[in-house]
Amino acid sequence: MAENNLGKIFNFTTWGESHGKAIGCVVDGVPSQIPLSENDIQKYLDKRRPGQTKYTSQRKESDKINILSGTFNGLTTGHPISLLINNEDQRSKDYSEIKNVFRPGHADYTYWSKYKIRDYRGGGRSSARETAMRVAAGAVARKVLETKINNKFKITGALIQIGSSKIDYKKWNDDFIEKNDFFSPDKDIIIKWEDMINKARKDGSSLGAIIEIRCTNVPVGLGEPVYGKLDADLAKAMMSINAVKGVEIGNGFNSVLETGISNVDEMFIKDGVPQFSSNNNGGILGGISSGQDIILRFCVKPTSSILTKRKTINEDLQETEISTTGRHDPCVGIRAVPVGEAMMATTLADHFLRNI
Amino acid sequence: MAENNLGKIFNFTTWGESHGKAIGCVVDGVPSQIPLSENDIQKYLDKRRPGQTKYTSQRKESDKINILSGTFNGLTTGHPISLLINNEDQRSKDYSEIKNVFRPGHADYTYWSKYKIRDYRGGGRSSARETAMRVAAGAVARKVLETKINNKFKITGALIQIGSSKIDYKKWNDDFIEKNDFFSPDKDIIIKWEDMINKARKDGSSLGAIIEIRCTNVPVGLGEPVYGKLDADLAKAMMSINAVKGVEIGNGFNSVLETGISNVDEMFIKDGVPQFSSNNNGGILGGISSGQDIILRFCVKPTSSILTKRKTINEDLQETEISTTGRHDPCVGIRAVPVGEAMMATTLADHFLRNI
């Protein structure tokens, strides 16, 4: 069996296989009277869409979103919003070579073990194509948050590391992020990253990445101790994205190198308002938002689909080899940026709606 | 409001404040006919119990567990198991100095902002005392897994890093873990860690730590794509523990330094059984257990309760200072080891019971 729904109040259910007829999601728990058009969703899908740059998959999909229910005269009605994208580029290629072989590093073996049947075309349900509907749900969540909080509320995702090459935080430029194919906030690292990606592709290999998501103008008080903590739900949301292997909040793993003296965010008053001297805790204390920026990072392992031949086995438990010749991202972490933003949006919308 | 229940089938609800009358939990969804006695739970509580070594809090609690329901003649009945520990060491100390001051790095400010009222005695509900009941629930989960899988199923937690001092994996010794106050698997690091803790205490400071949890003999097939993935639920479970700021599976953040060629776990057949050449994925592929050992790490920030004075504010939004003079762990990560084991156990029990 499976579990394809996320969220308690604002919640969404995704469905669809990589090479099936369509993919979609149903977003429920959305308050009424939120302005929502297909354009509001399409603009985020366009950020994630494959086939746009030479650094991502060459699959051709227009990813055109359809709103099938839940709005009336441009406003949400409080009822479930059904979103659908028809799959266009379902190559009728010959799957006979790979249909019963488990691609190492992928979900093929575990899906087969668990379900005894699998849609092998492009990974079926385990494909990252599912993340398009996360982005769609995230777009709805943003509209909720922007309408209910205010239009200063903002989620910003950026790629901060490819392989061992990390951006310089001092050069962080929000405006630049949307202007480059990597969602990098650091202009000076682009050439290096281009070289790295080109080399990885030439080597028949791939690269991992780290994504940072920041969120400003978050109200104080979101998060439900002790098992609905905001950071716990964010960790789950991010870890559920394909190929993610780690999540951290604020100083994260680096907090271990700090001491109790250096790591604590002291408080003071400015203009009558509580302030913090630092944000090592990433905007969350005791599982509840503190009003500071939420800062979160997650890592994406190097794409497992590579041209280089790897040893593996097939459904008959015979040893064999496989190389993945399809259209694949040499660094799937790039397209994970809008997905991470979307998961931040859906998680915050869910917690926000529990607190009003 | 709050959310104090975790799990879908095997689920538990904890309750109780640090200095209230008692703490407890209700474990539901347990199959019938599982052998369960108070001793089965007490042995794990004794691992976590404060006041045992000079490296942890000096609070004196016997933490004696009571089973109030759900068993009959030493077996579970399938009905809710109510567990209760009476608080003994509720010092009737004078709270007047700290009752309206927010301890920096703690949940005081966010709890007050969210709830407008807080039980300031020892942190109330936000205290790590709540984790005693996680350990109790985890003990029940282990009995379920050991009975239903087999007695080779095993969860092992260990402290692998304090501050910047990391164990040597080559010296890992399972047997040694239970024989030292740090749950260290590496005998040779003990003296250094003792010095570090003593120094931190003398400095009125504290230290962070990294915990690793390993799990052997896990059946293939646990985890529900795409929002009930095993790694996603583990990330949530671990991140919900007090002071945890990061979680990673398998190679985790280090996978970013690998390539698609080096990071993929190849497969082969040995004695007719599928095998992996490595375990960079930490036993989980596509959100489903692969049968390999599950390997997970989480970090605990340096204890925020320190003797050194820190700037802060109070409920009247006035600036002030605070130092925490109570009984506190200089490295709260040590006692997080049995808690992390327990969260692994409850999460696995929940997923296991969805798959039989």
Next chain:
Amino acid sequence: MAENNLGKIFNFTTWGESHGKAIGCVVDGVPSQIPLSENDIQKYLDKRRPGQTKYTSQRKESDKINILSGTFNGLTTGHPISLLINNEDQRSKDYSEIKNVFRPGHADYTYWSKYKIRDYRGGGRSSARETAMRVAAGAVARKVLETKINNKFKITGALIQIGSSKIDYKKWNDDFIEKNDFFSPDKDIIIKWEDMINKARKDGSSLGAIIEIRCTNVPVGLGEPVYGKLDADLAKAMMSINAVKGVEIGNGFNSVLETGISNVDEMFIKDGVPQFSSNNNGGILGGISSGQDIILRFCVKPTSSILTKRKTINEDLQETEISTTGRHDPCVGIRAVPVGEAMMATTLADHFLRNI
């Protein structure tokens, strides 16, 4: 907000408005390897479809089901099954007369009060058109139960009362149910019911009805005390159907006229198997199925959409009058028969899958 998902393991989410582009549902939690085709679903939709007889609504809909995901080579994959029906008969009629008027007995006033916006075309989300997707989800649930239990498992719904005219239980004939427009098990009552419906239509009025659902070959042990009892979940499922105002199990309200002596189902042994001398409890004891037939009844109030003018108010809080001139069922209870069967199927499938 809203809640459009039902079930814990076998669960489904419906979406869509009466006169929107389409209606649909996503069924999740279905085990893999269950045979499922569009025909398996279509046959039940055809039972419920409007425009078939003169005793139901004249809306013309082919209600053709599309499976968009979750199956592969005719078998379920364990992943979410997306079902969709395009709305065909969305009359472009003039809504100006009724768009801001609340039809009495309908959800118009409460939807407007709660959401401040409503899709007035045909009732929008509150329309009984939604029940088509319940029937579709129910068809999937039946395939699960028939495959996992055995093909003797059977759910039979029948209309047992219209107005004050009740069938004669002694004349109950299972085979006849599918052969008449009323789903009546009693051949001799048909002429009377035809007269009653014709008269109600002529009078600009409508009639209520009682539906009985029986279920045979149910395994012993389904139901989770004390808040997931089988009868409690069935009551919720039936009461959630449009226009239903009451639900009863076994002897139901008539059990009040019995005594403790006459009402208890005694037990005995026949061929080594436990047997009951009667089934006053309707196959459920203590919230758990006993292996006897499950017997449940629910009532449907007279259709609120009638030709006769009724006093009401509009969105401007002015008094006005309304008569409903659209295509409506004079006795909506008739088409509730396949809907009740479907809710029985989804509830049983959910409980069955928690117990294997």
Next chain:
Amino acid sequence: MAENNLGKIFNFTTWGESHGKAIGCVVDGVPSQIPLSENDIQKYLDKRRPGQTKYTSQRKESDKINILSGTFNGLTTGHPISLLINNEDQRSKDYSEIKNVFRPGHADYTYWSKYKIRDYRGGGRSSARETAMRVAAGAVARKVLETKINNKFKITGALIQIGSSKIDYKKWNDDFIEKNDFFSPDKDIIIKWEDMINKARKDGSSLGAIIEIRCTNVPVGLGEPVYGKLDADLAKAMMSINAVKGVEIGNGFNSVLETGISNVDEMFIKDGVPQFSSNNNGGILGGISSGQDIILRFCVKPTSSILTKRKTINEDLQETEISTTGRHDPCVGIRAVPVGEAMMATTLADHFLRNI
């Protein structure tokens, strides 16, 4: 397994066996700053308490409630409220005669079939003793509703029928309900009911009953279509009470005897406020509260524990006989009145908190 939690936002988990050490519940999702003392709960428990009149069970329990967590200085803190009652009257009687025999009409056979083990002492978990904790949770829910809506909000339960003897609605007197042992609103029926109960007891038999719950000053807008409808959740809540076999809202099953013309509640305006000419729908339209009084009825079957010998079987599948000699209610419906009120309160509190 089992499911002992009810509610989505306001939710509670009950635990404990009839003759175990204690019974209890954990109420979660309660907003902070609600005044709550043990007295607030005790007064409702005293209404349900056994051993008070000769018409109910003679079991002696003081049912003294303990609040173990979740309040501070007389106010709720927003954290889980743990409630506990120690069992006092656990008769150390000899169970050897009944321990492996299934009492007909009870959950004994289904519990044994499902769990393969059962606490036979007084019915264990299946005993109506569990309902004491429903009443306790309901008391907390009332405090939430009275504080958040206003103190005119009121829930009134009454016994309206025993056997075939029904009250006269014209004689309904709210004040009288609390002043008689039957919770009857009709003074003139008391003597008849006393005779009926005495006769049933003398005959070694028992009687069924119907309970009506009314709720005034309910806000418009509670209920979440289409699977979290207020009437659907109320039906589930009531049907989950021991021995309940039917639930109806407003006109309920009698609405079948009405026509579309007679049954519709017309609307008009009085003093600028929407009004209804009648309340056949029992205060709920389309699953959402309309602001009218909520009116609900449920029936309780005759107590299955009777002195008269009944045929049954035992765990060894041998035929035998049983009579129940313990302390039992001749009409368990009487004590179901405060339980029904409590379920109304918890369901409304849950829906109310989703809508603010």
